[in-house]
Amino acid sequence: MSDTLVDLAAAIRAKRVSPVEATRACLDRIAKVNKAMRAFITVDAEGALAAARALEADAAAGRWRGPLHGVPLAYKDLCHIAGLPTSCGTKTPAYFTSAHECTAVVRLRAAGAITLGKLNMTELALGPFGDNAHHGDVQNPWRAGHVSGGSSSGSGAAVAAGLAAGAIGSDTGGSIRLPAAVCGIVGLKPTYGRVSRAGAMPLSWGLDHLGPMTRTVRDAAVMLTVIAGHDPHDATTSGRRVPDYVAALDTPVRGLRVGVAENYYFEGVTLEVEAAVRAAAQALAGAGATVAPIALPDPSVLHGIANVIARSESAVIHERVVRDRPHELQPAVRARLEVGFHISAHDYLQASRLRAQLTRQFVREVFADVDVVITPTIPEAAPSLVDAKAGSVDEVVKRMGRFSRLTRPFNALGLPALTVPCGFSRDGLPLGLQLVGRPFAEATLLRLGHAYQRVTDWHTRRPAGL
Amino acid sequence: MLVGMTSDRQVQAEVADLAAHIERLSGTLTLAEEPSSFAVALEEGAGDE
Numbered sequence: 001m002s003d004t005l006v007d008l009a010a011a012i013r014a015k016r017v018s019p020v021e022a023t024r025a026c027l028d029r030i031a032k033v034n035k036a037m038r039a040f041i042t043v044d045a046e047g048a049l050a051a052a053r054a055l056e057a058d059a060a061a062g063r064w065r066g067p068l069h070g071v072p073l074a075y076k077d078l079c080h081i082a083g084l085p086t087s088c089g090t091k092t093p094a095y096f097t098s099a100h101e102c103t104a105v106v107r108l109r110a111a112g113a114i115t116l117g118k119l120n121m122t123e124l125a126l127g128p129f130g131d132n133a134h135h136g137d138v139q140n141p142w143r144a145g146h147v148s149g150g151s152s153s154g155s156g157a158a159v160a161a162g163l164a165a166g167a168i169g170s171d172t173g174g175s176i177r178l179p180a181a182v183c184g185i186v187g188l189k190p191t192y193g194r195v196s197r198a199g200a201m202p203l204s205w206g207l208d209h210l211g212p213m214t215r216t217v218r219d220a221a222v223m224l225t226v227i228a229g230h231d232p233h234d235a236t237t238s239g240r241r242v243p244d245y246v247a248a249l250d251t252p253v254r255g256l257r258v259g260v261a262e263n264y265y266f267e268g269v270t271l272e273v274e275a276a277v278r279a280a281a282q283a284l285a286g287a288g289a290t291v292a293p294i295a296l297p298d299p300s301v302l303h304g305i306a307n308v309i310a311r312s313e314s315a316v317i318h319e320r321v322v323r324d325r326p327h328e329l330q331p332a333v334r335a336r337l338e339v340g341f342h343i344s345a346h347d348y349l350q351a352s353r354l355r356a357q358l359t360r361q362f363v364r365e366v367f368a369d370v371d372v373v374i375t376p377t378i379p380e381a382a383p384s385l386v387d388a389k390a391g392s393v394d395e396v397v398k399r400m401g402r403f404s405r406l407t408r409p410f411n412a413l414g415l416p417a418l419t420v421p422c423g424f425s426r427d428g429l430p431l432g433l434q435l436v437g438r439p440f441a442e443a444t445l446l447r448l449g450h451a452y453q454r455v456t457d458w459h460t461r462r463p464a465g466l
Numbered sequence: 467m468l469v470g471m472t473s474d475r476q477v478q479a480e481v482a483d484l485a486a487h488i489e490r491l492s493g494t495l496t497l498a499e500e501p502s503s504f505a506v507a508l509e510e511g512a513g514d515e
Contacts, residue, residue, distance in 0.1 A: 192508060206504075236505065243515055304487035311484070335476070342481040347488045349501065354491050356503035363511035394476050414508050439508040443515045 003462075005071055005165040005219035012059070012070040019059065019070030022165075023052040023114055026072045030116070030163050033466070036144065038136035039158040041077045042084055042118040048072060051114045066111030067222055074164040076152050077118040078125060078201035079105050079210075084115075088201045089123040089151070090321070091134045091328045095201075102199030103234065104168050104210050104227040111226045116164055119154030124318060125170060125203045126333045127151055128178045128404045129388040133330050137385050141183060141463040142429050146382040149179030155213045156183035161466045166214040166223055170200060172207045172310060174377075174407025177419040180213050181377040181432025184421045184461065186449070187213045188220045189407075191440045192414030193238040195224070196231030204313040205236075206352065207306060207411045216459055217420060217449040221245035224442060240440055248443040253451040256444070258284055259294030259370035265406055269379040273431055276423035277376045280433045280452065284374070287451040294370055297362060302409040303401075305358070308343055308351035309412070315340025332396045359413050367438040372448055375406055377432030381425035410436055418445040421458040430458075 011017040027045050034040050055070045075081065078088045079102035085093040109115065120138050122130055130138040130153025138153035140146040141161040148157045152169030156179030159167050169176040171189040180187025188211045195210045202208055212223035222245075229242040260281050266274050285291040315322070315337055321329065322337050329337070366373060379402065389396060410417045415436055422433035433452070437445045453459050 193505060238509065240509070240512070248515075301487075301491060304484060304491075308484050308488060339477055339480050339484075342477060343484060347485050350488045350492045350495070352501035352504070353495050353499045354488070356501065356507055357495060357499055359504055359507040360511070363507065367511070367513075414504065438511055438513055440512040441515060444513075 003162070004215050006216070006222060008165050009068060009071050013064070015059070019052040019055040019114065020049065022070055023048050023072050023116070026116055026163055029161070033161060033163070037139045037141065037157055037161060038120055039138055039154040039161065039163055040074065040117050041087055041120050041135050041154070044084060044115060044117045047083070048114050048116050055112060055114065064112070066226070068108060068226065069112030070114065071112065071165050072114045072116045073108060073166050074116045074119050074155070074158050075102070075105055075168045076121050076155050076170055078121065078170060079168060080199045081105055081115060081118070084118055086118070086201065087135070088125070089121040089132055089135065098199045100199045100233050103196040103231045105199070107227050108223070119158055119167060121153055122151035123330050123333045125151040125172060125175055125201070126314070126336050128174060128400050129385070130179060131385060131389055140382050140429070141466055146384050146429060147182060147388050149182035149382065151175040152179045152213065156180055156185060159183070159185045159213050159215060160463060166212060166219055168210055169213045171209045171211060171411065172203045173306065173411050174404040176211050176213060177377050177407045177417060177432070177434060178404060181419045182382040182430060184430030184458070185213060185215055186217050186220050186459065187211065187419045188224060188442065189410065189417045190224065190228065190442055191416045193236050194228050194416070194440060194442065196234040196237050198231055198233035202317050204310040206309045206313060209411070217446055217453050218246065218249060221249055221446045238440070243443050245443055245446050248447055249450045251447055252288060253448055254288035256289045256372065256448060257370040258289045258291045258448070259366070259373045260291060261296045261373055261375045262293040263295050264299050265296070265375035269376050270381070272425050273376045273378065273380060276431045277374065277433055280422040281374060283455050284448065284452055287455050289448065294366065294373060296366060296373065299405070299409040302358065302412040303405065305351045305355050306408050306412040308347055309355070311336065311340035312343045312348040313340070331393045332400065335393050335397055355412055362413055363438055371437065371444055373436045375434045375436070377406060377419040377434040379403065379406060381429035381431060406434065415439060416442045416445055418449050420449045420452055423458060
């Protein structure tokens with residue numbers, strides 16, 4: 001069976017693989033590993049096979065629905081899909097519902113994708129480690145007992161383990177990029193407004209993003225081309241034209257200016273993370289980019305603003321469960337939600353105004369000198385679940401903040417950010433390189449990420465036994 | 467305070483930290499700045515692609 005989304009789509013188009021065969025292969029793998037890995041909350045085998053049979057009939061008749069015809073995908077369990085429960089990682093099977101199905105899912109399905117089911121996640125998307133007391137801790141496919149990242153934990157693990165050809169995750173502070181990095185796959189948080197969030201559970205209206213999680217940058221480009229663009233159901237989406245992200249991949253990167261963030265973003269990261277990212281910078285230079293160090297504004301300013309906005313909005317959105325059923329929430333999740341009830345309207349509005357100012361400043365100052373900024377995605381390889389969950393609630397919450405500190409600033413700024421695998425720790429756990437661009441520069445990020453994957457082979461490695 | 471909450475002291479400490487953070491930065495804001503300027507900043511900051 002083909003290994004990447006693009007290869008699988010091509011094999012189906014060439015009729016070397018049928019949609020039913022592709023779907024059965026995924027369902028067989030899910031049946032084999034999901035009990036231990038906990039990547040899926042809901043597997044819709046019957047629905048997936050019915051869709052696959054319909055797509056197979058269409059293919060036989062020469063009716064091709066789109067670039068994902070017959071490709072099995074899976075979705076974070078905060079995407080509302082008709083007929084399937086949406087737990088959002090909570091104890092309540094149908095925690096979230098919506099008048100509209102998740103727009104990203106609707107668009108992928110219209111392009112021919114098959115829905116395998118709904119993926120596990122950190123409860124209410126609040127946490128970077130992928131532990132879940134209700135649905136089981138998602139195990140890192142590279143080493144059971146280690147975190148899969150979060151909050152799109154099931155998305156990261158499922159794609160890395162080959163249980164789905166691609167997945168949708170959501171990202172409010174790093175929740176696409178962190179699980180992608182620790183699971184050794186690609187994750188893209190698009191620009192705020194590039195991809196509709198309609199039909200997906202909100203955590204923070206101002207900071208939430210949906211995006212693709214895939215094995216290769218090319219796969220991510222295919223998915224983004226399908227899901228990006230204005231949506232009347234999401235007033236924050238941009239009316240800006242959607243480029244063909246796949247066509248842009250092969251434009252040479254010669255002359256592209258890449259800045260290596262020299263301040264803040266290497267502080268407190270492990271030596272192996274730093275070495276891997278610096279080696280990646282050299283590889284990008286070898287691929288033709290112009291690489292130089294750059295000083296970035298202090299991210300702690302952005303952390304504070306993001307925290308005020310995220311805490312305020314998430315407390316309002318999820319007030320009912322905190323008020324009526326607080327005992328159902330994991331302690332660290334509840335602790336983070338409770339803070340929002342005490343933030344003043346004054347501080348929330350000032351944070352929202354500051355965000356606008358700082359975004360303008362960042363774009364003007366940083367992107368005058370470079371086209372792309374690179375940083376580590378994670379400060380360390382995936383910790384063990386035992387270590388991630390150890391200590392008091394306060395200690396766990398602080399640990400969560402440290403693990404997501406390299407990704408969170410770019411949610412506050414709304415900038416596109418891509419993570420690609422860039423190496424492994426001494427004990428064989430994946431590391432991630434983060435590429436950040438100016439607003440709506442997804443094509444540039446994908447082009448550079450693809451160029452990196454042409455000169456490296458980290459993305460071709462697979463967890464043992466999967 | 468809602469029923470069954472985490473330690474008051476931890477919550478109040480985080481709220482105080484965040485408020486102090488906002489207070490430190492707010493002096494730089496102009497009267498014209500508004501929350502929706504964020505979306506404008508993204509649109510205006512886009513390049514040619």
